[in-house]
């Protein structure tokens with residue numbers, strides 16, 4: 180009988196969903212039922228087992244639990260016997276109060292409830308047991324419901340958190356989550372000592388999409404572009420929508436500026452593919468401008484990096500959009516140094532004939548070794564030189580150094596067929612410019628055909644009365660004329676004919692869209708055909724991938740320049756690019772003297 184009561188109690192505890200009993204609680208009912216022998220017959224009446232168990236718990240658990248609770252104190256108490264009664268009394272009081280609240284009251288409630296259920300006059304013992312089991316089941320169900328409610332609450336909570344952290348339209352992390360993710364990435368970058376790059380992406384003229392096709396179409400386009408951006412970055416990179424038509428990518432880690440440029444171009448190309456909209460076969464195209472700031476060089480916090488990448492993005496927009504720009508700190512106003520008082524040097528970048536793999540010419544690019552900021556490209560200092568009116572002087576200095584380098588290469592039999600120098604509109608305003616050209620060629624013993632001058636479309640369109648006589652003088656000397664950044668300026672075909680350039684340099688912004696953009700392909704195809712019909716050579720600049728090279732080659736543009744073939748670099752006595760036949764020979768044009 181005692182065994183059955185114990186089993187019932189254990190079963191109902193188990194059924195109730197309470198934790199499996201510990202050895203101590205397992206033992207407790209046995210002790211309790213032993214003691215319940217007298218108590219169970221109180222008032223000459225034998226109570227049902229569960230009532231006796233409840234009462235026994237109330238009566239008998241106290242000394243047992245008290246003994247267990249006080250066990251650790253015995254040695255201390257024996258050591259100070261005079262304190263023992265006080266200690267025991269206090270301990271007993273505390274223990275009883277605790278047990279009463281946590282164990283006895285709930286158990287008494289169960290006992291009372293089971294007692295009521297098991298009316299001894301009406302129900303048999305087995306009915307009582309069934310009712311106890313039912314009560315246990317109900318408690319278990321209530322417990323299960325509570326657990327489900329807790330689960331639902333937790334799920335709701337995390338959904339709320341996700342919604343607060345995600346962009347509603349695209350599901351991408353929003354700026355807030357991006358901030359948290361950035362903190363983790365930053366900690367890893369510092370620990371592993373690797374740099375990161377933040378790319379700020381802003382769609383170009385996105386407002387027009389909303390204005391012409393409607394806001395829902397704009398949303399559809401944003402959603403599609405967000406997916407493309409996600410596909411264009413690695414798993415380890417972080418992408419977020421900053422808001423509106425602005426996104427940010429954190430590239431981590433970044434292995435060099437070339438890979439950084441490739442990543443930026445991949446994102447730009449991903450945006451440019453036309454987006455199908457709606458059911459009617461309509462589509463829309465947008466481009467993106469990207470600004471880049473690097474961690475830790477340009478900033479240590481997300482705010483600073485975003486601010487600087489944003490600045491760079493505006494530079495990309497100002498330079499014609501659909502391109503990327505890397506943040507460069509501005510020189511401070513107090514900085515009074517100029518390139519003429521500093522160290523000016525030339526770096527060289529080859530133009531390759533893709534049919535032979537050999538360099539046919541090399542372009543001289545100015546670099547200024549700034550006393551504090553290191554080696555700076557022309558965009559960082561030419562404005563200052565122009566403002567100071569020093570451009571003619573710097574131009575002559577550059578021209579002379581380019582001719583000197585070509586002479587050195589010729590002497591060591593490692594020269595390309597031609598070198599080119601960039602000339603600005605203000606240099607053309609220098610009345611002594613054509614004479615300076617002639618003097619440099621003579622001084623270094625060069626043939627006129629070994630030198631080319633690169634002028635942008637916009638410089639050539641300035642003030643025809645000043646420009647044309649200089650160009651004519653140059654032609655008379657036999658120096659080649661190249662039109663730089665062709666396709667981006669205002670030059671008319673009439674002016675093109677008048678200028679009689681030797682070559683057109685197709686602007687990098689067209690090349691960067693290859694091979695995926697059919698409009699860029701069509702544009703380059705048109706330029707190549709036009710140039711060929713006018714007997715003008717063509718060079719593509721900004722070639723960075725093999726796919727771009729092959730697409731250009733397929734269009735008949737074989738002279739190419741870009742990081743794929745070599746970055747601008749300081750001159751070597753024996754350049755490591757393979758030197759081939761004369762560019763004029765390759766394009767079947769005689770060298771003029």
Ligand SMILES: Nc1nc2c(ncn2[C@@H]2O[C@H](COP(=O)(O)OP(=O)(O)OP(=O)(O)O)[C@@H](O)[C@H]2O)c(=O)[nH]1
Nearest residue numbers: 381382383384385386387389394397398422423424
């Ligand atoms: N469809 C849609 N449009 C949005 C959303 N959020 C912002 N815009 C619009 O996006 C446009 C962003 O325009 P801007 O970046 O200022 O200008 P833009 O036309 O892209 O011009 P540039 O950035 O100078 O090239 C604004 O017209 C906003 O109203 C959006 O969630 N959905």
